[in-house]
Every structure is written in structure tokens, then in C-alpha cells.
Amino acid sequence: MSRHVGSGRIALRVYTAWTAAGSRWQALSYDELHALASLRAASWAAQGVSPGAVVCIVLPFGVECVVSLLAALRLGACPSLLEPGGPDYLVRRLDALAPQHVVTEPIHIPTLGPFADRVLGTCPGGHVPRADSHWYRPDERCAALFSPLRRAPHVPVPVRAEALYLGALRDGAVTLALRPGDHLAAPGFDTLQHQPALLFSALLMGATYVHLAADEVLRDPLVLEAFALRSVGLGAVVAGALLRTRAIHQPRWAHVFRNPEEPTDWESWRALIETVGLGDTPMANVLIEAASGGALLCSPHRPGKAHLATLMNVVPAAGRPWRLLDFTGSGQPAVGDVGVFATDDAPTEPRHIVLARRHGGEYLYGGTTEPRRSGRTYPVAEVLAALADCPFLQGTDVVAVPAGGPTVEYRFVLLGFTGPEPQAQFDAMLAPRLEELRRVLCTRLMADFLPDVIELFPCAARETDGQLDRAWCQSQYLGGSLYAKVRTPVFQRLTALRGALLHT
Numbered sequence: 001m002s003r004h005v006g007s008g009r010i011a012l013r014v015y016t017a018w019t020a021a022g023s024r025w026q027a028l029s030y031d032e033l034h035a036l037a038s039l040r041a042a043s044w045a046a047q048g049v050s051p052g053a054v055v056c057i058v059l060p061f062g063v064e065c066v067v068s069l070l071a072a073l074r075l076g077a078c079p080s081l082l083e084p085g086g087p088d089y090l091v092r093r094l095d096a097l098a099p100q101h102v103v104t105e106p107i108h109i110p111t112l113g114p115f116a117d118r119v120l121g122t123c124p125g126g127h128v129p130r131a132d133s134h135w136y137r138p139d140e141r142c143a144a145l146f147s148p149l150r151r152a153p154h155v156p157v158p159v160r161a162e163a164l165y166l167g168a169l170r171d172g173a174v175t176l177a178l179r180p181g182d183h184l185a186a187p188g189f190d191t192l193q194h195q196p197a198l199l200f201s202a203l204l205m206g207a208t209y210v211h212l213a214a215d216e217v218l219r220d221p222l223v224l225e226a227f228a229l230r231s232v233g234l235g236a237v238v239a240g241a242l243l244r245t246r247a248i249h250q251p252r253w254a255h256v257f258r259n260p261e262e263p264t265d266w267e268s269w270r271a272l273i274e275t276v277g278l279g280d281t282p283m284a285n286v287l288i289e290a291a292s293g294g295a296l297l298c299s300p301h302r303p304g305k306a307h308l309a310t311l312m313n314v315v316p317a318a319g320r321p322w323r324l325l326d327f328t329g330s331g332q333p334a335v336g337d338v339g340v341f342a343t344d345d346a347p348t349e350p351r352h353i354v355l356a357r358r359h360g361g362e363y364l365y366g367g368t369t370e371p372r373r374s375g376r377t378y379p380v381a382e383v384l385a386a387l388a389d390c391p392f393l394q395g396t397d398v399v400a401v402p403a404g405g406p407t408v409e410y411r412f413v414l415l416g417f418t419g420p421e422p423q424a425q426f427d428a429m430l431a432p433r434l435e436e437l438r439r440v441l442c443t444r445l446m447a448d449f450l451p452d453v454i455e456l457f458p459c460a461a462r463e464t465d466g467q468l469d470r471a472w473c474q475s476q477y478l479g480g481s482l483y484a485k486v487r488t489p490v491f492q493r494l495t496a497l498r499g500a501l502l503h504t
Contacts, residue, residue, distance in 0.1 A: 051076030076134030136161035167294025180206035188235025261375030263407035371400030
């Protein structure tokens, strides 16, 4: 970043809707960002942060998060990013990370559990000398990032300096084709999956990263036209809002990219291109995992109308060695034209992406090897653990159901068994119980972990060796037997009898 100091260019723009109308855009130049990061690094060095120390940044992505991230890198520390959430969500990840230091706002300190006493101060007092920048060796660990694409999303992934630097260079110059002074935005893209890869790809090229939360775009789509964005990532939620509101027409975008793992409705995407006027705008697919250094898959830039014919086409990111493996999980190369994508620099994960060979050296994105939500792992174990002490539930499970229709996606259904109780009582308590379950998951974990559907049943679930029989839950729900039997008088009487016997 220091190579762009003195250029006069803007490094970061952040939009906040709750401030006054004239000050909703906060902008930092490369000079200002460099000065703030240097000052904070010097303050942290005085507080004991040393090279190699693990620093967990628990902040919403924005100015404070970016300054803290760059300050940690300046000191040679090993930063990690976490979004604020409930205590169960944070403590589980902090336990796995074991940071020496934590950066957060005072409001979030109560959710840190035993790590609350490791919070660093961010405001230096008195005169603080500037800290010199640390140089990482290529094979040195420079970050520990949580990736929702991994099967254990609560376990941090160590990232080497070489991977992070070369990934940002490749994505900035090739994948996103950024130039000094360009603007990059990706509203609605998951923070832990994509950051700091998107940020670094912009900063390395001397471009401006524009941070826009999806909620802000949904509230006012015209914020996307505040600046001439060269490269724009459109998530499914934001794309749907643009199609519904028709607020933008023929924007000044030079490149639009989308995540191929998000649910794709070809007809809706075609309607978006025609309605917004993107028929001649270059488009591409880009699949990024920051924990792998940046883009895993991308696609050639094609005009919007031509992109529709290859909507799910991808190629491995430039310069990234990879293999197509079979479905056995043994690491054996695929003999046929369909297999699982795997990178050579990550021997175990991510390995959930199914690809099929097409003509011209391109591949068809074929979904995932197991049920996921936009390619990200749904944390079933964390959801069930958060509800383990719920007083009105005797057992819970999560079932993944194919959504069908024009998209390839799954809906995650939370099954709750309340035990034997009169049907009238169950019906009367259904609505408040559903609301309580949503509240518990939001406060203990985060809103992103809410299931798509919650189903409660006034019966007991089958147990095997004292544990819930998850295979029984899956088969009973997916086959419709559970729904049907709880509504039959015979089953209701048997359930009541079982409850009476258990209480005698």
C-alpha cells in the first residue's frame, strides 16, 4: 500500500446510512490510511503486540476494521477477522484461534467470554512514534482466516504471505482488471469468505475499495451510482433488488461479476441484463476464498448478452495449480469429464465444487458435493448446540431439502420435537415458540445462521443409545411420514400415553 502513498488517490470509501445526509460517505486517501495504520501499529507495539502474535479483529467491515487489519500487518502480527455475533459464535472461534490480542468495540466485549481481558486499545494517548513496516517471508504465516467454505468453519486457516500477495496481484490485475484510480465494490458478498482478498486486490493496484452493505443497497439502490465503479460484484439479493425496483439503468460499470455458487435463475439474470441495460457490459463468474489467497475460479469476460449463454462456465484462476478429482475422497484424479475441483496448495479443502468439462477449455459449475447455502457450510452442529438447553424442546435436528425450481440450492429446515402434549396447547404455543427459537439463534450465534424453515412436532424423536437418531429424523421428514402421523388420532393417543408413562 505504501507504494501509492503520495498519489493523492482514494483508498477506501465506506457508506453509512445512519449519519447525516451530507456525510454518509467516508473516504480515506492512501496517505490517510497509511498514517492511521502506522499510528495504531505504534500504539499496539507499546501495548505488547509483537511479530507473530495472533490478533483477532472483531469488528464490522469498515474503516476501523481496515485500519486495524493494516496495523496488525505492519507489526508483523497474524491478524484474523470475525464479524460481531453472539457469545456462542465468537467464543467457539476464539477458542480455536487462541489469540494473544483482540480488537473490538466496547459494546461487543461482553460477548468475548474469557477473551474479554485481551482487548487492545485503539486510541493512542500522547505522542506515539510511528511503527516501521514488517517484511514477511514468502512462507511465513501472515493471517489466520475463518472460511465459511470449509467443512469446519469455526477453525482458522493459516495463510502464507506469498499466497495472500500473489492472490491479490492476480485478482487485481487479471480477474478484476483494476487500474490505479478505479473503484471496486461487491455489496452482499459474504465478508469472511471474500475479505481481505477483495480489499487487497484493490489496494495493491492503487484502486479504491468501496464498501457497501447489502442492506444499504436494498434501502437505496442509487448508492451504486454515487461513483463510476469499474468492477461491481452483484450478489443474488442485490441483483434481485435491482430487478424489482428498476432504479438503475445503464450504469457506468465496466465489469460485473457474480459468485457462481449463489442460486442462479437464468431467466431472472436475463431480465436483469435487459432491465438494467447491461447487454454490452463485460460480465464474469468469480469464486473467491480469502483463506486460499483469493480467486479459485473465474471465467472470461463476455458482454452481458453473450454471458447468458455461458452463465455457469468457469475456469481455474490464473496461475493456481489444480486438479480434477473423483468422488471417492481419496485424492484420485478423475478419469471422466466430471469431478471435484481441488487446488494443489490446499491439499484437503476446499473440496466441495463439482466441475464438468466443456469445449474450449472451460468447465461447467455443477454445484456442490453436499448440501450448502451459496457454497457455504451451514453450521448444523452450532445451531443444535445453541438450542440444546431449550426448555420446550426434547430434541432438534436440521434437514437439507432441495429447493427445486430454476435454481440449484437447498433449504435448511430445523426440526424441533416438543414431546407429548395436547394438540390445543401445542397450537396455542406454536407462534411464540418459533419466535423464541429465532431470538435464541440470533443472540447466541447470528442472524445468518437462521434456518430457512422451522418445523415443530408435538411428539418425541427416536433415540439410539441415548442420542437422537438423526437418520430417523431425516427419513421421517423427507418421506412425509412425520407430518402425516402427528395428525392421526391413533398416533396422538399413543404419544399421550407414552408421555403419561414417562411421568409416572
